Amino acid sequence: MSFAFSVPPRSPALNELRIEVREFLQEQLAGMSISQRAHSWHGFNAGFSRQVAAKGWIGMVWPKQYGGGERSGLERYVMLEEMLAAGAPVSLHWTGDRQSGPLLLSLGTEAQKQKYVPRLAKAEIFFCIGLSEPDAGSDLANLRTRAVKVDGGWIINGTKVWTTGAHLKHYMIMLCRTQARDETNRHAGMSQFVVDLATPGLQIRPIQNLAGEHYFNEVVFTDCFVADDCLIGTEGNGWKQAMGELALERSGPERFLTAAIMLQELVRLASKYPSQRATIEIGKLSAQLATLRRMSFSVASAMQQGIDVGTAGSFVKDLGSVFEQSIPDLARDLFDLGELDDEDFLGVFRYVMLASPSFSIYGGTREILRGIISKALVAGH
Secondary structure, three states: OOOOOOOOOOOHHHHHHHHHHHHHHHHHOOOOOHHHHOOHHHOOOHHHHHHHHHOOOOOOOOOHHHOOOOOOHHHHHHHHHHHHHHOOOOHHHHHHHHHHHHHHHHHOOHHHHHHHHHHHHOOOOOEEEEOOOOOOOOOHHHOOOEEEEEOOEEEEEEEEOOOOOOOOOOEEEEEEEOOOOOOOOOOOOEEEEEEEOOOOOEEEEEEEOOOOOEEEEEEEEEEEEEEHHHEEOOOOEHHHHHHHHHHOOOOOHHHOOOOHHHHHHHHHHHHHOOOHHHHHHHHHHHHHHHHHHHHHHHHHHHHHOOOOOHHHHHHHHHHHHHHHHHHHHHHHHHOOHHHOOOHHHHHHHHHHHHHHHHHHOOOOOHHHHHHHHHHHHHHOO
16 A cells, blocks of 8 residues: 655645735744744744734634635645744644634534634634543543533533643533443544533643643543533544544644744754754755655645545654654754853753653654554555
C-alpha cells in the first residue's frame, strides 16, 4: 500500500488572502515580543480572537446561516499557516474553529447549531475538548468517566486531564461512558456531550507544565447534571464521533509549525554566527519543512473533497512532531548557548525546549499514530 500526497492547484485567490492575513498580523502583533510569539497556538488573547472573528476568519468554511463564510478549506489552511508562522495567539478560538464547530455542524441538532455555532464564529464563546483521563492516557478506550441517565438528562462523574484552556473557556465537548464497558468491544457504549463549564458539580484545577505555565487543567465531575439536549449525535456512538473529530486535529499546519518562531530565530542566529555546518543543518530542516507542508496542504485539499484522510493525517502528525522536536536539539548542538549573548533567541529557546516533550503527545502519541499507520499498511496488502 502507498500514500500519495498530490499538489493542489495554484490559486491567485490564495495568494491574495495570504497577503491580507500578513498585513493584518503585522498590525495586530506589532507590540508582541518574539518570546511571546513563540507560544503561538498556546497563546490566549480574547481581544485578538475577536479581531480574527471580525475578519471572518473563524468558521471560514462553515455555512453562512450559522455565521460562517462558506470559503474553501484551502483558504482556511492559508490563514492558519500565516497565523502560526507569525506566532499569533490563537488558542482561545482554535479548538472551536478546528473541531468543535465542525462536529456540531455535522452531528448536532438544529437547536445546538443555532445555540453554539454563530457565537463560536463571533468569538463570543470558546470550546475545549475533554478526552484524556488520569487512568486512560492515550488509550481512550480505557476511559472511566460515566454519564448515568436520569429524568431529563444525565449525571456525570469522573475526571478529565490535560484539558487545554478549560480555565478560560466556556464549554467542553467531552467523551464518556453511557453504557457498561464491554470487554469484547471496548469502543462501544461511549457518548459525547457539550458541557457548560460553569455547571454545578464541575471543578477546574490548574496543572502547570515544565515551563511553569498554566495551559492545562484537570476537570473533575462530581454528580454533574447535564440536560438531554447536551447529548451530541447518537448515544453510544461517541467513539466513532470522537475519532472523526481527531482526524481534524492531526494534519493541519500546527503539526509542523508549533516551533516556527524557534526555527526563524535559529536561522537569524546562524546568519549572525555563520558556519558551514549550520548552513547544512538548516538546509536539511528547510527540506523537511517543505515536505511536511506539501503533505499537510495535500491532506487539506483531500479533506475539502470529502476524502478520508485519517491515516494520511497520522503521517503528518508523526513526522511533524519529530521535526519540531529536532529544532531545539539542533540549536543546542550548533551553538554554545551558555556563552550566547542573545536574549531574544534564548527566551524562545527556553520556552520551546521545555514545551517540546508535549509535541509528540497532543493529538495522539507517537506510538498510537504509528500503530494506526502500520495497521493501514498491513490492511493494504
